[in-house]
Amino acid sequence: PELLVLPLMLGALLLILNERPWWAFGLVAIALTAKEDVALVAVPFGLWVAWRYHRWAGLTMAAAATGAFALNFLVLLPAFSPTGEVLYTGRYTEYGTSALGIIGGVAANPVSVLGDITRADSLAYLRDMVLTAPTSLAAPVVLLLGLPITMANALSTHFYQIDIRYHYTIYLLTAVGIAALYGARWLQTRASRTAYGWIVAAVVLAAFLGLGPGPDGSAWDGLEDAAAVEAAIDLIGPDDVVSANSTLAVHLAHRTTVYRFPNPFRELDYGTPGIDYDPPAGDVEWIILDPNRLVNFAYANETLTELLADRTNPWEPVISTDGVLLLRRR
Template sequence: MLIPLQYNSTEIESDSLIARGRIPLTSCLMMGIFTFIFTWMNWRLYDGLLIPHGDSAMYEEHLWNVSHGKGFRSYLDQGLFWGEHIQFIHLFLLPLYLIWPSHLTMELCETVALAAGAIPLYRMAVRHSHSTTAGKAMVAAYLCYFPLHFLDISIDLKTFRPISFGVPLLLFALEAIELKHWKTALILLLLTLASKEDYAIILGPLGLWIAWRAFQERKRGTSTSPSSNLEKIKAIAPGISLSLFAVVYLPVVVVVLIPLFRDGAKVHYVGYFSQFGETPTEIVENILFNPSLLFGQLVHPDTLMNLLAFLVPLGFLPLFSPSRLLVAVPLFGLLCLNEVASDPRHHFHAPIVPILAWAAAYGLTNATEVLQRFRKQHQPDVIRRPSFSAHFLWSSSLATAIFFSLSPLGLAFWDPGSKYYWQRLYVPGERAQQFAKIENLIPPESRVASTDFIHPRYTHFDRSYDYSEYPRKVNDNKPGAPPDTDYIVIDTRHPYSNIKTPDQIPEYHDHPERWELLPDQTDGYFIILKRKPESASSQKQSAARS
């Protein structure tokens, strides 16, 4: 076991690791194991053609297109990606991506980033508890925390999400805030916002927490050094400024910037809250001023289940740091109102994870102090070294991971009857083997329209279009293949495939004179259509004129 069951001398811990802020070998090993396991899982999903382009490999296409002068976009987007989210943190991966231009690079970076979130958590837990074992317990709990696992691989096997980079960035920012390193905190918070605009919902209440803590510190110091009103204003200024910035930033992004890149259309995630209205303004007004509607949506068994899903793996310790826990309340409320996904198995909960982990790191010691006061005992040595809380924390996280994680910690990973069984997901099957026969069949200078799960293999081509039933801007807001498409590739066995035979492809069924059906080399697993030469030249001339 990487967490020792006995504490070392408090003096030794304080003088060595605590003072220097060093991360012990055991914590590094835990982070290394997490990185190895989840990188392996991500890479094997990619090898098995189980990672979709939409909401995963499309971000790799962003980097490919940027590095080749095609703009910050994938051809899945309705124009530039700015029309989906003000989210560009993955552009900082470009130096590494240019060395190894692959989706696998991005998966590795995301997993390393999530693991790195354990570093500030360890340091904060140790500083507050004066116990390195408490810090190790916090690291173990964080890395076993199943809501974190779903940020690396979600329940629908979407793997790479830029929002995940906000988790370690916000954790490092929280540590800087605790130490009052304001310049460092500012830079980290701006980078956190680059992970997705959702983090502004966290930064608003976080600013209020910073101001409240500063006010409390000044208040406690008045007996010995009275403060002027100007000094009090200076003390709360960083927090109030952050809160005001977040309050302004989010509406500007949602109401102005994103619609600007969508030709004035409203943001796509307005549909997630359709019970509150059809526009951002209607939704906000109903949430704020229609308490009966809000109450009816929130007071629901699912809300309690979501709350338990977040708190039980952390041993309820965030409750022992209530002021920090309150920072997550507004976003938790919005998550529970989300009609698409309200539980922590997708990606919408990402900004909540660092706040709860931060609260747990401080709740470690607070829990022991509260229990001691409740028992009316005076054992300062026990208070200083929260043994029970530390071991309850990591064991709670591990126990819940057994039942809910998709990783090797979870039963689903080992259950042959589960759709998440390791041999079903992480051992490439017949479909991947059949694709190897046609992988090099299409020239890289071609424009390819392909279905979602085979699409990641064509992001480095001249253009890679999404072939689906969704209307796309690159195809005049119609489904199917754009007019300048050279090849259509249909994956007939992917999880959501509706096309099984060539005659089910509208382009081939309606205009067989324009398309050549290439010989089947894959036993029906893949269908490839090639535009006939005379049709290809006329279509490209038409596309050039438009």
């Protein structure tokens, strides 16, 4: 549902520009129902609207978003958690162990915050995000709408939050998209038609080479060997218990039990902190992996090596290609 946040926020901006601020508030309110952390982009958006366009509508947006954030993280999420704790807090233990504690820890440790934000992987994430719409750089004040969500993603130990291929990107993409509109307008008003055309061409080329399906556009890569993958999936019965890495698990989700490898053999983003981790690993009948997706995940490679070396529960390779590895329990 968070994918709806981008069009809803852009719609709110359009209504603001057409002097319908309270209709815009309605769209922001709808966006806040998409996910518990939408406030990380809605609060700065409301403050920006209050500063630039409509004071009371903007402040109302920011207040509503702040209230929604507090309600979600201080009341609803703990109430529905099996342990009474917010599951997200495990990603920010360097700064605190509760929602309020983490906020306080971030404020009290600016050096650590700066170090996390300027890590190589965090900077690469920001580079890739900006390259989706480089004109956003011409509107740096508007681009600051993405600061809270950037901090939330960069300070997390959950590395998926700084990978543009995952849904965690949508809020920052919203801020970048809004900034890109204002940046393009700024460039248009300060450049001749010919110069503006060259600027647009340069922006498109930069995005194509840096992030699109140009040289080294790895984010656009598909399955290395689709035919072998399909053949491997066809061998797995509709009710068989399977462990697969995330790119293949989605093709096997129509069953009662499917694990994301290395679960259930090794815990990774599984279950709830404080609850014993003891899934029935012996029930897994198949393991299917994309070897190319294991290169950067030492825990997955280690688990695979351990399983193949375990003679008490031997696994038999059924298909082994550059694009897919299918193992069956003997």
